[in-house]
Amino acid sequence: MAEALPPQYDPGLNEEPLYRWWEEQGFFRADARSDREPYTIVIPPPNVTAILHMGHGLNNTIQDVLIRWRRMAGREALWQPGTDHAGIATQNVVERRLAERGKTRFDLGREAFVDEVWAYVDDTGSSILEQLRAIGCSCDWERTRFTLDDGLSRAVREVFVRLYEKGLIYRGNYIINWCPRCLTALSDEEAEPEETQGKLYHLRYPVIGDAAVGLPRLDDGRAYIVVATTRPETMLGDVAVAVNPGDERYAGVLATELELPLTGRRIPIVSDDYVDPEFGSGAVKITPAHDPNDFDLAKRHDLKPLDIMTPDARMGAAVPEAFRGLDRFEARERVIASFRELGLLEKIEDYTTSIPHCYRCDTVVEPRLSEQWFVKMRPLAEPALEASRDGRVRFTPDRFTKVYENWLENIRDWCISRQLWWGHRIPAWYCRSPGCGEIVVSREDPTRCPTCGGRDLNQDADVLDTWFSSWLWPFSTLGWPDATESLEKFYPGNTLVTGPDIIFFWVARMIMAGIEFMGEVPFRDVYLNGIVRDHLGRKQSKSLGNGIDPLEVVRLYGADALRYTVIAGAGAGTDQHLNYENLEESFGPGRNFANKLWNAGRFALMNLGEGEVPRLSEMEPSLELVDRWILSRLSARTREITESLERFRLHEAATAGHGFFWGEVADWYLEMIKPRLRGEMGAESRRAAQATLVTVLDRTLRLLHPVMPFITEAVWQKLPWRDGDAPSLMIAAWPRPEPAWEDADVERAIADLQELIGTVRNLRAEYGVQPGLRVRLRVSGETPEFREVLGGSARMMADLARIEDVAFGRVEGEIGAVAILTSGIEAFLPLTGVIDLDKERARLRGELDRIASQEVATRKRLENESFVSRAPAEVVEREREKLASFSEQTEKLSRSLQVLEGSG
RNA sequence: GGUCGAUUAGCUCAGUUGGUUAGAGCGCACGGUUCACAUCCGUGAGGUCGAAGGUUCGAGUCCUUCAUCGACCACCA
Numbered sequence: 001m002a003e004a005l006p007p008q009y010d011p012g013l014n015e016e017p018l019y020r021w022w023e024e025q026g027f028f029r030a031d032a033r034s035d036r037e038p039y040t041i042v043i044p045p046p047n048v049t050a051i052l053h054m055g056h057g058l059n060n061t062i063q064d065v066l067i068r069w070r071r072m073a074g075r076e077a078l079w080q081p082g083t084d085h086a087g088i089a090t091q092n093v094v095e096r097r098l099a100e101r102g103k104t105r106f107d108l109g110r111e112a113f114v115d116e117v118w119a120y121v122d123d124t125g126s127s128i129l130e131q132l133r134a135i136g137c138s139c140d141w142e143r144t145r146f147t148l149d150d151g152l153s154r155a156v157r158e159v160f161v162r163l164y165e166k167g168l169i170y171r172g173n174y175i176i177n178w179c180p181r182c183l184t185a186l187s188d189e190e191a192e193p194e195e196t197q198g199k200l201y202h203l204r205y206p207v208i209g210d211a212a213v214g215l216p217r218l219d220d221g222r223a224y225i226v227v228a229t230t231r232p233e234t235m236l237g238d239v240a241v242a243v244n245p246g247d248e249r250y251a252g253v254l255a256t257e258l259e260l261p262l263t264g265r266r267i268p269i270v271s272d273d274y275v276d277p278e279f280g281s282g283a284v285k286i287t288p289a290h291d292p293n294d295f296d297l298a299k300r301h302d303l304k305p306l307d308i309m310t311p312d313a314r315m316g317a318a319v320p321e322a323f324r325g326l327d328r329f330e331a332r333e334r335v336i337a338s339f340r341e342l343g344l345l346e347k348i349e350d351y352t353t354s355i356p357h358c359y360r361c362d363t364v365v366e367p368r369l370s371e372q373w374f375v376k377m378r379p380l381a382e383p384a385l386e387a388s389r390d391g392r393v394r395f396t397p398d399r400f401t402k403v404y405e406n407w408l409e410n411i412r413d414w415c416i417s418r419q420l421w422w423g424h425r426i427p428a429w430y431c432r433s434p435g436c437g438e439i440v441v442s443r444e445d446p447t448r449c450p451t452c453g454g455r456d457l458n459q460d461a462d463v464l465d466t467w468f469s470s471w472l473w474p475f476s477t478l479g480w481p482d483a484t485e486s487l488e489k490f491y492p493g494n495t496l497v498t499g500p501d502i503i504f505f506w507v508a509r510m511i512m513a514g515i516e517f518m519g520e521v522p523f524r525d526v527y528l529n530g531i532v533r534d535h536l537g538r539k540q541s542k543s544l545g546n547g548i549d550p551l552e553v554v555r556l557y558g559a560d561a562l563r564y565t566v567i568a569g570a571g572a573g574t575d576q577h578l579n580y581e582n583l584e585e586s587f588g589p590g591r592n593f594a595n596k597l598w599n600a601g602r603f604a605l606m607n608l609g610e611g612e613v614p615r616l617s618e619m620e621p622s623l624e625l626v627d628r629w630i631l632s633r634l635s636a637r638t639r640e641i642t643e644s645l646e647r648f649r650l651h652e653a654a655t656a657g658h659g660f661f662w663g664e665v666a667d668w669y670l671e672m673i674k675p676r677l678r679g680e681m682g683a684e685s686r687r688a689a690q691a692t693l694v695t696v697l698d699r700t701l702r703l704l705h706p707v708m709p710f711i712t713e714a715v716w717q718k719l720p721w722r723d724g725d726a727p728s729l730m731i732a733a734w735p736r737p738e739p740a741w742e743d744a745d746v747e748r749a750i751a752d753l754q755e756l757i758g759t760v761r762n763l764r765a766e767y768g769v770q771p772g773l774r775v776r777l778r779v780s781g782e783t784p785e786f787r788e789v790l791g792g793s794a795r796m797m798a799d800l801a802r803i804e805d806v807a808f809g810r811v812e813g814e815i816g817a818v819a820i821l822t823s824g825i826e827a828f829l830p831l832t833g834v835i836d837l838d839k840e841r842a843r844l845r846g847e848l849d850r851i852a853s854q855e856v857a858t859r860k861r862l863e864n865e866s867f868v869s870r871a872p873a874e875v876v877e878r879e880r881e882k883l884a885s886f887s888e889q890t891e892k893l894s895r896s897l898q899v900l901e902g903s904g
Numbered sequence: 905g906g907u908c909g910a911u912u913a914g915c916u917c918a919g920u921u922g923g924u925u926a927g928a929g930c931g932c933a934c935g936g937u938u939c940a941c942a943u944c945c946g947u948g949a950g951g952u953c954g955a956a957g958g959u960u961c962g963a964g965u966c967c968u969u970c971a972u973c974g975a976c977c978a979c980c981a
Contacts, residue, residue: 280980501976575975584930655929666940667945
């Protein structure tokens with residue numbers, strides 16, 4: 001039967017069938033009617049058109065580890081999956097496809113275009129959910145939701161209407177961020193500032209009249225004021241120039257006007273505290289239709305904004321004919337050229353500033369005056385702020401609490417209307433009956449105007465920001481606004497796992513919506529994972545071609561290798577570096593670990609035999625020292641891993657599992673019990689080893705299952721079980737630490753034994769003793785207990801250190817290599833004829849020097865009264881013991897050295 | 905301009921509340937045909953913990969300053 005298993009684990013052969021089996025078994029399903037305590041995670045819904053990248057790989061593996069662990073721990077665990085319609089992003093994708101056929105969305109018209117997007121989404125969309133399966137994600141797929149589903153759309157509309165009725169949604173004419181390429185408004189968060197090398201243009205505006213004193217003059221004698229701008233084309237929309245009220249330089253011209261060059265318009269000089277007299281010339285051009293600050297200032301001074309641009313950022317009807325129809329950047333050139341010709345260009349400076357770009361298409365955003373819908377955020381933000389201050393929501397790592405709170409403290413209203421076609425249509429209708437003008441906001445599509453009864457209602461053409469549906473995700477997916485069983489059971493959720501980049505977009509808004517509509521925060525813990533970067537620290541991006549395709553990793557190394565790698569490398573909030581040019585370096589260790597598990601399983605199968613495996617409980621009296629040791633270690637590691645998971649220290653859990661299985665179970669325990677399993681130490685000893693082995697494997701595989709679900713399940717399924725001993729699924733139960741197994745004495749004894757074996761191996765390697773050659777070991781200074789341990793470990797010493805015989809006591813004058821163990825035990829390897837005496841002398845002297853210097857340091861510390869009186873008693877005691885052992889070691893080593901020196 | 909991170913072995917990173925000789929994986933060197941695994945086993949080399957001060961009996965860990973890199977926020981034209 002063991003022969004049936006190949007010596008190499010093949011993830012490709014195992015993963016898919018296992019996943020299908022899990023799914024068929026309903027392993028991932030969460031039951032709203034269960035009595036178990038719920039545990040809920042909602043997935044950050046990926047864009048419906050997205051394809052899996054390493055960031056998803058990391059984020060979703062973390063969620064899967066948490067959800068599998070909780071499921072094993074007996075919770076009714078729901079991992080809610082789904083996708084986001086991703087308004088701008090998806091619309092852009094489809095528009096690009098249209099463009100390939102030489103068409104625009106306007107050629108199709110709204111309805112046909114939306115059909116086109118749906119066709120695209122139905123066709124290629126959601127493939128990312130398939131890809132999540134490939135990395136083992138255990139979502140409850142039967143609950144998959146899409147933000148444009150009927151149910152979720154109903155939730156969106158309900159929320160819009162409620163907020164409107166509460167006065168928290170309003171419509172208004174303000175400066176918003178406008179993307180001239182996407183032709184839509186953006187929220188403040190969607191306009192991403194980017195450091196850009198630009199210019200600062202200093203322009204001269206002539207003063208009308210002769211009142212000016214102390215101002216510079218043009219060649220023709222007119223006085224002028226210099227204003228600076230990074231966007232000179234906007235001067236065509238200037239309505240004033242502002243100066244600080246206390247600025248003496250301009251006190252004399254406050255009553256006069258300026259000539260706005262190129263336009264023939266006259267504009268006033270106004271004074272306002274907003275202007276910083278220290279900056280530049282101390283005079284600011286005011287363009288209320290194209291700058292938010294100017295807009296506010298204009299309002300204060302009752303100046304009328306002048307909109308100079310069309311939606312695609314060309315110069316509009318309000319500018320002189322020469323500039324009309326020009327693109328904003330062309331216009332910039334022309335404006336500057338004209339100023340230069342007129343002698344009105346003071347200077348141009350290089351200027352680095354951050355200018356906002358569209359987060360979807362990277363086009364430079366144009367601040368633009370337009371009529372949009374907004375959500376009044378302050379009333380929603382206050383309770384959300386409360387929630388983190390009183391600890392109802394906790395961030396991991398903690399430092400993000402501050403980021404979250406800062407944003408909420410300085411929150412601004414949320415522009416939610418988008419001039420797109422793909423998304424939730426705004427549920428507002430305008431009555432077009434003459435003289436009515438009523439705005440109807442309604443849950444149901446209205447057929448007539450409630451005010452005038454007119455039937456000519458026109459629905460708002462815009463759709464809602466895509467985040468306006470995402471912020472409802474934790475409860476809209478569970479059936480809200482209906483009072484469903486699922487909502488009752490699984491809301492509020494427990495943990496949200498996402499990237500710090502969407503704290504504002506999504507996390508904060510979900511918390512606000514949760515409190516506002518459900519009366520409770522949507523989750524208690526927010527775990528923020530880092531960003532996946534390449535080995536040079538760059539963000540993975542398509543244009544750099546430095547990304548790693550998770551599916552390729554799955555194909556080459558297996559999903560478990562991918563998962564182990566990202567979990568072991570993922571401190572909370574720490575970025576992770578993966579080298580796309582050397583996948584082996586990153587994922588080889590994970591694959592090797594899976595293979596190690598596989599082979600340990602093969603080993604067990606070969607050695608457990610065909611018959612029944614004895615139960616550990618029955619074998620209790622026959623357990624040997626090493627059995628009790630590995631059980632003790634298992635218990636300690638179980639505790640450690642459980643605690644790590646509880647504290648979101650996933651990397652600790654993964655590396656602890658790795659260290660235990662490879663470093664303790666495989667490297668030591670399996671090696672130690674080989675002779676017993678072969679039956680060389682008698683039937684009872686064999687049965688004890690078998691019982692222990694199968695228990696340890698079972699527990700360890702379950703400990704590792706959340707991180708490496710496939711390999712652990714594959715091996716676990718092959719373990720021989722007596723009927724009824726275990727259920728058929730790995731999820732049966734999370735291993736619990738067993739207090740009964742913990743045994744410090746046993747651990748100490750085996751630790752000494754391990755050190756002894758290590759020391760012998762070390763000396764053998766150092767002196768080049770032939771690998772096959774068995775040598776004798778002489779031990780002295782041992783305790784009676786350890787003597788007993790050694791007595792029972794002859795076979796182990798033979799196998800693990802090639803020791804043919806252990807003798808006790810020291811024979812004076814014998815030549816060989818000597819080493820002192822931590823416990824003070826002296827290990828002596830008689831190596832006559834093999835050992836290089838000079839080398840050994842040098843080695844011993846080195847040892848003595850090292851001990852001497854440590855002894856000095858330790859003595860000094862103990863002579864320091866402050867240390868003795870202030871340090872904890874156990875630390876002082878430890879130092880005392882150290883000192884004692886130093887002198888003992890020195891004595892023993894010196895004796896050996898004397899022997900060597902005596903023998904020339 | 906503000907806020908916050910990071911800096912530990914050649915590389916990627918651990919290092920919990922200050923307390924034995926600072927760890928792991930990879931890489932490197934040496935040695936291994938022991939019947940689970942060469943995707944393996946054993947041994948080893950390699951670190952003034954970014955710099956300088958300070959607190960302390962004791963600092964990789966706490967404080968200050970500085971340097972380098974990075975992130976986020978911000979309306980200075």
